[in-house]
Amino acid sequence: MTDDFGFIVAEATAQNPRNTEGDIIELADGTLLLAWSDFYAGEMPDHAPARISAMISTDGGRPTAGPASAPSSLAGLRRLLHDGAALRAS
Numbered sequence: 001m002t003d004d005f006g007f008i009v010a011e012a013t014a015q016n017p018r019n020t021e022g023d024i025i026e027l028a029d030g031t032l033l034l035a036w037s038d039f040y041a042g043e044m045p046d047h048a049p050a051r052i053s054a055m056i057s058t059d060g061g062r063p064t065a066g067p068a069s070a071p072s073s074l075a076g077l078r079r080l081l082h083d084g085a086a087l088r089a090s
Helices: 074-083
Strands: 018-026 032-039 050-057 065-069
Touching: none
Parallel strands: none
Antiparallel strands: 018 032, 032 050, 050 065
16 A cells, blocks of 8 residues: 555566556456556566566456466467456466
8 A cells, every 4th residue: 555546556576677558448347457568577678578467356446356467479368358367367
């Protein structure tokens, strides 16, 4: 919890120093899906290793599942976004 923002969704650490370019969409069932760029190899430059990570919320904003990393393939990402099963299972 922070006084300014309520809570931190993706906290920076030495191994995960940068989380950027986030966005939230509301799915058809009202679930909120938050996705962001997750720089995971202890580096911060734009060319550092990164992946798309995500969380879902079914209660209007509090994380209820995740974080989970999106699959590296486009087909896997489509499955993730289609039903959220990978996030709900986390």
